[in-house]
Amino acid sequence: MIPELGHILVIITFVISTMQCCYWLYNLRYTNIDVVRVLQKGSLINFLFIFLSFLILTYSFITSDFSLLIVSNNSHTLKPLIYKISGVWGNHEGSLLLWVLILSAFTFFVSLKDSINSKLLASIIGVQTVILSLFLAFILFTSNPFERVDELPLDGRGLNPLLQDPGLALHPPMLYIGYVGLSVSFSFAVAALVTGEISKDWARQMRPWIAIAWSALTIGIALGSWWAYYELGWGGWWFWDPVENASFMPWLIATALLHCVRILEKKLIFINWTILLSILAFSFSLLGTFIVRSGLLTSVHAFASDPSRGVFILIILGISIGVPLILYSIKSSSFNEEKGNFDIVSKESAILVNNLFLTTATLTVLIGTLYPLFLDAINGNKVSIGPAYYNATFAPIMTPVVFLMAIAPFLNWKKYTDKNFIKKLIFLSAVTLLGGTLLYLIEEKSIFALISGSLSIWLFTGVITDLISKIREAKVKLQNIKQLFFFISKINIGIHVAHIGVAIFLAGVTGEQFYKSEYNVIKKVGDIINIGTKSLKFDKIENIDGPNYNSLMATFTLYENNKFISKLRPEKRFYTNEKSQTTEAAILSDFWGDTYLVLGEGDKKTGWSLRIYSNPLVSWIWAGAFFMAVGGILSVTQKSSRFRNV
Amino acid sequence: MKHNLKILNVLPLTVFFFIVLSSGIVLYQLKIDKRIEKSLASQLIGKNIPETLIPKENFIEKINNLENLNFEKYHDQIFAVNFFASWCAPCRIEAPIIDELSKILPVIGIAYKDKYLDTKKFLDDFGNPYIETGIDKSGKIAIEWGVYGVPETFLINKKGKIIYRHAGPLLYSIFKDEVLPYLESSKND
Numbered sequence: 001m002i003p004e005l006g007h008i009l010v011i012i013t014f015v016i017s018t019m020q021c022c023y024w025l026y027n028l029r030y031t032n033i034d035v036v037r038v039l040q041k042g043s044l045i046n047f048l049f050i051f052l053s054f055l056i057l058t059y060s061f062i063t064s065d066f067s068l069l070i071v072s073n074n075s076h077t078l079k080p081l082i083y084k085i086s087g088v089w090g091n092h093e094g095s096l097l098l099w100v101l102i103l104s105a106f107t108f109f110v111s112l113k114d115s116i117n118s119k120l121l122a123s124i125i126g127v128q129t130v131i132l133s134l135f136l137a138f139i140l141f142t143s144n145p146f147e148r149v150d151e152l153p154l155d156g157r158g159l160n161p162l163l164q165d166p167g168l169a170l171h172p173p174m175l176y177i178g179y180v181g182l183s184v185s186f187s188f189a190v191a192a193l194v195t196g197e198i199s200k201d202w203a204r205q206m207r208p209w210i211a212i213a214w215s216a217l218t219i220g221i222a223l224g225s226w227w228a229y230y231e232l233g234w235g236g237w238w239f240w241d242p243v244e245n246a247s248f249m250p251w252l253i254a255t256a257l258l259h260c261v262r263i264l265e266k267k268l269i270f271i272n273w274t275i276l277l278s279i280l281a282f283s284f285s286l287l288g289t290f291i292v293r294s295g296l297l298t299s300v301h302a303f304a305s306d307p308s309r310g311v312f313i314l315i316i317l318g319i320s321i322g323v324p325l326i327l328y329s330i331k332s333s334s335f336n337e338e339k340g341n342f343d344i345v346s347k348e349s350a351i352l353v354n355n356l357f358l359t360t361a362t363l364t365v366l367i368g369t370l371y372p373l374f375l376d377a378i379n380g381n382k383v384s385i386g387p388a389y390y391n392a393t394f395a396p397i398m399t400p401v402v403f404l405m406a407i408a409p410f411l412n413w414k415k416y417t418d419k420n421f422i423k424k425l426i427f428l429s430a431v432t433l434l435g436g437t438l439l440y441l442i443e444e445k446s447i448f449a450l451i452s453g454s455l456s457i458w459l460f461t462g463v464i465t466d467l468i469s470k471i472r473e474a475k476v477k478l479q480n481i482k483q484l485f486f487f488i489s490k491i492n493i494g495i496h497v498a499h500i501g502v503a504i505f506l507a508g509v510t511g512e513q514f515y516k517s518e519y520n521v522i523k524k525v526g527d528i529i530n531i532g533t534k535s536l537k538f539d540k541i542e543n544i545d546g547p548n549y550n551s552l553m554a555t556f557t558l559y560e561n562n563k564f565i566s567k568l569r570p571e572k573r574f575y576t577n578e579k580s581q582t583t584e585a586a587i588l589s590d591f592w593g594d595t596y597l598v599l600g601e602g603d604k605k606t607g608w609s610l611r612i613y614s615n616p617l618v619s620w621i622w623a624g625a626f627f628m629a630v631g632g633i634l635s636v637t638q639k640s641s642r643f644r645n646v
Numbered sequence: 647m648k649h650n651l652k653i654l655n656v657l658p659l660t661v662f663f664f665i666v667l668s669s670g671i672v673l674y675q676l677k678i679d680k681r682i683e684k685s686l687a688s689q690l691i692g693k694n695i696p697e698t699l700i701p702k703e704n705f706i707e708k709i710n711n712l713e714n715l716n717f718e719k720y721h722d723q724i725f726a727v728n729f730f731a732s733w734c735a736p737c738r739i740e741a742p743i744i745d746e747l748s749k750i751l752p753v754i755g756i757a758y759k760d761k762y763l764d765t766k767k768f769l770d771d772f773g774n775p776y777i778e779t780g781i782d783k784s785g786k787i788a789i790e791w792g793v794y795g796v797p798e799t800f801l802i803n804k805k806g807k808i809i810y811r812h813a814g815p816l817l818y819s820i821f822k823d824e825v826l827p828y829l830e831s832s833k834n835d
Contacts, residue, residue, distance in 0.1 A: 274656060316667055325659040332655045374668055574742070581742050583771055600770035609770045
């Protein structure tokens with residue numbers, strides 16, 4: 001009975017949201033505050049109803065109601081509670097309901113923004129609701145999460161063991177907040193095209209939403225990569241897998257948008273470009289959903305793929321991207337831009353160059369992702385495009401971005417006036433040269449190691465230099481909390497934190513890419529393995545029972561310079577219910593890097609095959625991503641109403 | 647407001663149109679491919695094993711000194727040939743079931759377009775159920791066998807004829823409901 005209630009709630013929400021769309025379109029020409037009020041109420045109801053139905057689905061998973069198809073396919077009574085809950089979105093139907101829940105939440109929160117002019121606000125809510133009803137239709141007609149089974153199974157089939165992991169439990173929700181959050185800026189852009197209303201305030205109101213979505217997307221991608229690193233046991237953190245790329249492309253575009261919109265906050269120029277980026281960012285999110293959900297790709301991600309769903313998503317994609325692009329072709333030439341001259345050495349130019357490179361980078365990723373698919377469709381040739389392609393294309397394109405990132409914050413808006421600019425540049429170059437030489441002396445690796453290491457130093461120094469000069473300029477007394485907030489917003493701390501994040505990330509990448517070492521050995525119990533200054537002692541190997549798996553666990557002791565550091569316990573887990581096996585690497589992380597130990601095949605007589613990686617600075621990769629996300633959130637506090645040249 | 651079309655403003659729409667069109671073609675192909683897969687299965691069944699040449703340096707276990715993967719010695723028993731690859735995610739999922747299968751009959755592994763060390767790593771990590779494992783570096787053997795993609799599993803009867811083919815990961819349910827009964831029924835062939 002309770003699941004049917006959830007189903008009915010989804011149906012009612014679909015009806016209400018469709019009616020809301022009609023109401024919006026009908027009143028398009030005569031929008032006033034009353035129309036907005038109606039749409040606001042509608043958004044609240046949509047949000048509450050979907051939230052309730054999501055709770056119902058979660059309840060069914062917690063109570064292991066195997067009469068529901070997706071529960072019996074994806075859950076099991078023996079599963080720990082957290083994975084019962086994460087099982088809700090560990091499958092196609094449930095993850096779509098989560099998608100829709102987040103969309104309705106964003107719609108509701110943006111609808112509360114009465115400070116946006118009512119004509120624009122009505123259209124923003126309207127566009128959001130159109131997307132909502134399209135996805136509700138998709139759920140109801142192709143992927144109903146509340147479908148019952150005919151024969152009641154005794155127990156569920158379980159969740160793919162690879163997906164039973166705390167990092168992965170949070171990965172989809174964060175990613176979806178990012179994807180769906182970009183729908184808000186998309187709606188801003190479409191609303192501007194529909195109403196023809198665009199102003200600096202439009203840009204100001206839009207930026208926090210982009211920042212929130214961008215931060216969530218950053219965290220989501222980082223969690224996915226972290227999971228790949230320690231669960232899959234391949235010893236890598238990014239594989240340029242099409243599904244990873246699908247989440248990376250909206251991130252790149254959103255990054256471009258986040259910078260570009262700041263120009264528009266100051267002066268009404270680049271209106272078309274900002275609108276196009278807003279549309280593209282969400283389009284790439286939809287494309288990401290499409291790629292993962294349609295079965296175009298088979299991998300761990302495609303847990304429920306079905307071409308007929310793909311066709312439906314293609315239709316949704318056609319409407320929600322095609323229509324705005326048609327509007328864009330017709331209307332974008334009608335916006336009046338202000339006359340805006342700016343020097344070649346100015347913030348505007350730097351941001352434009354940043355946008356140029358970021359969009360080009362997105363394009364290279366897009367080509368690398370879609371080309372194998374299309375080639376396969378055209379003549380059946382299977383090609384795989386791997387890191388070699390991206391190292392040759394993506395990395396060189398991003399190099400100038402990072403290079404500029406260090407110096408662009410020094411620049412002023414519009415005019416080149418800063419006398420200290422050259423001084424700062426010389427200081428930066430000196431520090432980088434010193435750091436680069438040091439890097440070269442410590443361990444001589446390839447030229448690329450040197451470049452990316454130096455870039456990281458360059459960026460780090462740049463951000464710190466800029467931060468110090470901003471703090472000096474700010475001259476705020478820090479006596480109470482209010483002043484602290486004022487101070488934070490004045491020095492644009494978000495930008496610094498995010499850029500420091502990039503520097504940390506780049507340092508991590510450099511360490512992991514160029515300075516890692518790998519050992520393959522076969523050892524028996526009692527043996528000692530020497531790795532540089534560290535040594536590993538093979539203590540024992542035994543069978544251990546987990547909640548829903550049996551495990552073969554080896555125990556090692558790690559010593560550094562003969563001093564005890566830690567125990568390492570790599571495992572091979574055998575999930576009895578799913579009849580599948582996972583490799584649990586033992587990882588010892590510290591500030592300077594990871595020791596990564598994987599247990600292979602073997603037996604008592606011949607010994608066990610072991611794979612040991614030493615990955616310097618690898619945790620910096622995710623620390624960097626975390627800093628970026630925090631920076632994104634902090635940038636929301638940054639006031640943009642000041643027209644000072646900061 | 648003036649409404650005039652500019653070429654540059656129509657460009658995003660045009661690009662998008664082409665992407666949608668080609669995605670549609672890909673999806674359509676996917677549906678057709680399913681049909682091809684079925685017809686392929688019926689074509690191969692009942693035929694002799696195709697010629698399978700693997701240079702001996704491409705063998706993981708060097709049991710075999712012949713240049714040809716020697717099927718002769720499996721004559722008079724049913725055996726299986728499993729195409730896999732270390733880079734293939736579904737093969738990882740399938741590994742424990744292939745292991746079950748290897749307890750019933752000999753399984754020969756052919757690593758499709760794989761490297762020696764990668765294959766060895768894969769077998770270390772996920773278990774080596776194969777009586778012998780050869781690498782199909784160029785992918786030619788897979789073409790001879792009409793392999794649609796990895797993983798793929800073939801059953802061969804005592805007379806050296808292909809009697810069963812499964813494309814895609816051999817899931818436990820398929821193993822239990824299709825393969826085992828099939829083996830039971832074709833014991834006397």
